[in-house]
Amino acid sequence: MNNPLIYTSMEFGLRDDIHTYSGGLGVLAGDAMKSASDLGYDMIGIGMLPDLGYFDQRIVDGQQVEDFVPCGSREKLVEGPSVKVRLRGNDITVSSRRYDVKGQERQGKVCVVPVYFLSTNNEQNTSEGRMITSKLYSGDRLGQEVVLGIGSMRLVEALGYDPATVHVHMNEGHSAFAVLEKLRRTGNIEKVRETSTFTTHSLVAGHDVWDYGDARHALDGLLPANIQELAGHSHLNMTTLAHGGSRIMNAVSKRHRQEAKRYYGDDVLSVTNGVHPYTWTSPEFQALYDAELPGWRLDPSVLSGTSRIDKAKVAAAHRAAKQRVIDYVYDISGVRFDIDVPVLTWARRVVPYKRQTLLFRDMKRLKSILKGRWQVIYAGKAHPYYDEAKEMIATSIKCLAELKGAGINAVYLENYGMEMCSMLTAGSDVWLNTPMIPLEASGTSGMCAALNGVPHLSTQDGWWPEGYEEGVTGWAIGGSESDDERDADNLYHKLETISNSDIVGVGCGAIKKNGCVFTTERMDKEYAANVW
Structure with missing residues (x-):
């Protein structure tokens, strides 16, 4: 056998x-x-x-x-x-x-x-x-x-x-x-x-x-x-x-390999993580791809042809996915989001190096930026025994309540899991990621978002340096090293300058250049060729 x-x-x-x-x-x-x-x-x-x-x-x-x-x-x-x-x-x-x-x-x-x-x-x-x-x-x-x-x-x-x-x-x-x-x-x-x-x-x-x-x-x-x-x-x-x-040890992104080599030596390989396209593509975008890019389910590289799809069709698919999120948020929180106002989402496991609270560093400035221009969704769990991470959640909830009190739609959704992730990565407008460089090994939720035309706004860590093109696939926060004050200032600047029209165009770029590459189909093939 x-x-x-x-x-x-x-x-x-x-x-x-x-x-x-x-x-x-x-x-x-x-x-x-x-x-x-x-x-x-x-x-x-x-x-x-x-x-x-x-x-x-x-x-x-x-x-x-x-x-x-x-x-x-x-x-x-x-x-x-x-x-x-x-x-x-x-x-x-x-x-x-x-x-x-x-x-x-x-x-x-x-x-x-x-x-x-x-x-x-x-x-x-x-x-x-x-x-x-x-x-x-x-x-x-x-x-x-x-x-x-x-x-x-x-x-x-x-x-x-x-x-x-x-x-x-x-x-x-x-x-x-x-x-x-x-x-x-x-x-x-x-x-x-x-x-x-x-x-x-x-x-x-x-x-x-x-x-x-x-x-x-x-x-x-x-x-x-x-x-x-x-x-x-x-x-x-x-x-x-x-x-x-x-026989072989591998890291999960090229950036991660650079850091892992410092601990384990030069023989560390890298195979960048991916996500399963069919699992993480929303029903709205599945139907769009089936009609416009047949064959994508077995060959995700077909998504590189996204530029052939009418942007109005991409926008319509995204609007339908966003409506599902709006209905979901209303059902569980009673907060009715506006479909015409962009939704900024931070959702993942909560640990200090992911800096869940970075967005709230200057609440006065943040309120002036978000008012009438952005809505905010947060979600994520902390390990039951990780008090520092649980305190970050408490701080985030308090700050989101303060934003809501200022007339800005803002919620913290409880019990984050795969189903919620699937919904949010399809129905948000911008996916926020704020890890402290160089501690993020890869991250994958932004890859899920890319499959659904949702751009990534992130520090340059994990997989993002491989997928990042400013204003094409998303936007970068800060530089090559992390500093809370500098990163928060740059994040606020990006939120001040990103427009609704930017989001649609960059979302198409995210599908074309990231959605077709950062998949477990490509990842498994790399493992089979270079590791297993």
């Missing part, structure tokens, strides 16, 4: 109602699986099944409140094999559930890429053991990573493949213990490296570090004698382990 490629990731964003993701990392993994099925690649995805999901966000008295409730994801999945994983001296039963990602028909065939989700919520386990995988990125994080890394390789064996020879791609370092399971079976780290590759993402998140004593206890004898050579001398670093156990 020929081996498929095994793609491991702590999270997969496949559908909004299957709560197996927290943000961009999971959505990227899900989109990679979708394009793999479109392309007919032989792949299997393996992630984790958190019965309580990440969390549901509510805004109460201007503060984020987290609800952890059963999300019913497993009922939407098909039962798969179960395996055993040794954790802290106990045998843990790890069950799996499968979701089949069905590709678009190509030459009369539909390819399926299965994604398996691992869970310890089984009757054979103790109450403590059943809780290991209950919450994404919360609770027993070390236990979760043992289950993901070791459990994924044992699931591979249960599916009929040899973990020692199967090619494993680790999407971030959470699944790096797969290296140790492969090493246990081969006894040769060079053989492990031959069949292991690794994608690193954020420079400031996802780099879990464990005390060696805790790791030895958790892994119950699985750590090799030379573990410190592979995973770090003072602590077990999951990113270092994934890097040390892989």
